[in-house]
Amino acid sequence: MTALRRALVIVDVQQQYFDGPLEIQYPPHTESLPNIVRAIDAATAAGIPVVAVQHSAGEGAPVFDPASPQFALHPEVEQRKAESWKSLTKQYGSVYAGTDLADWLRGQQIDTVTLVGYMTNNCILASSVEAEFLGIGTEVLSDGTGAINLANEAGFAPAQAVHQTLMALLNSNWAKVSTTEAWTRALAAGQPLAGSDLGSSAMAGAERASQTDDVRV
Secondary structure, eight states: OOOOOEEEEEEOOBGGGSSSTTOOTBTTHHHHHHHHHHHHHHHHHHTOOEEEEEEOOOTTOSSSOTTSGGGSBOHHHHTTOOTTSEEEEESSSSSSTTSSHHHHHHHTTOOEEEEEEEOIIIIIHHHHHHHHHHTOEEEEEEEEEEBOOEEETTEEEOHHHHHHHHHHHHHTTTOEEEOHHHHHHHHHHTOOOOOOOHHHHHHHHHHHHHTOSOOOO
16 A cells, blocks of 8 residues: 655644634634644654645735734744745635645645644635545544534534534545544554545444434434
């Protein structure tokens, strides 16, 4: 089996997500940020490429204004930046939409990206889905990402439910989901992560539903 060629993609670990209405709630950023840092340090030690992504909504926007302090990367990430990192700014949820990232990855002969950062319910989800069409394998670190509480006309979803549901969803089809610790071990060994698939997830889901009263249609 051909060895994976990975890149670590740090998605929007910007100050915007550390306070205010977009503050990451689950896992709390006090837990996810240290895991993001661990992933960065492991990638650096292994010599795999690192990409730092920042989201911009345009100057004067209420959030992600590139002229505001909230646009900046968190200091724990900023202080680790190296000249070898690829940095890019995006305007859409997916890290690939409207950027040169896919072409850059192909130029580096990278076939798998590991996503860390924010938010699970927006940019991590969108990037994982688009990667399928682009033919890029995706790994997501469940404890190095995070979600927010959501409420609108369609209902309310607390951050924990959002995050845990999307991790199961992604692992069923669009990504291999892992903890930072397990990913670090796989990286050191040059091994792929174990993942699931839609058929297996559906069968396990049906069995689980038959054994619990907590599942509602």
